[in-house]
Amino acid sequence: MKLLLDENVPAPITSTVRTLLRRSHDVQHVIDLPGWSGTKDLHLYGKAKDAGFEVVVTNDAKQMNRKLEVEAIAKSGLHRIQYPHRQNGLAGLGLAMATVCAALPSVLQELSSADGQRLVTLKGIDPGREHRYGVRDPAVDPPKFWPQQAA
Numbered sequence: 001m002k003l004l005l006d007e008n009v010p011a012p013i014t015s016t017v018r019t020l021l022r023r024s025h026d027v028q029h030v031i032d033l034p035g036w037s038g039t040k041d042l043h044l045y046g047k048a049k050d051a052g053f054e055v056v057v058t059n060d061a062k063q064m065n066r067k068l069e070v071e072a073i074a075k076s077g078l079h080r081i082q083y084p085h086r087q088n089g090l091a092g093l094g095l096a097m098a099t100v101c102a103a104l105p106s107v108l109q110e111l112s113s114a115d116g117q118r119l120v121t122l123k124g125i126d127p128g129r130e131h132r133y134g135v136r137d138p139a140v141d142p143p144k145f146w147p148q149q150a151a
Helices: 011-021 041-050 067-076 089-112
Strands: 002-005 026-029 055-058 079-082 119-121
Touching (some): 011 026, 011 089, 041 055, 055 089, 079 089
Parallel strands (some): 002 026, 002 055, 055 079, 079 119
């Protein structure tokens, strides 16, 4: 499939997606296409359709609340994949990248056999510490087979 990454998709996500999908998909970023940078969303979907793209990936959560943009998306017939990017900084970028990398291969496989346009919202990786990692103090909560300390 031919994917267009919207201008709001950060460079680290772009390079990672390109690397992961390079053998099976054509991944382009708006910024890398001559004359595309700054294209308003209202015109982006039609332009992408004309250029042979099948999917647009964005993190623009407000786009689906703008009537004219929604109409442009519908008219294009392109699949739209939206991912959350709710936090700033390295943690926010990491969560967004993890969300995209974990879901995109399965989503693209499903879209390849879709019988029409699909609007996909990637749900995200839980940002709560308790859902992302755990820290154990082996002196207080030793794992099985942890050596006993001499008293």
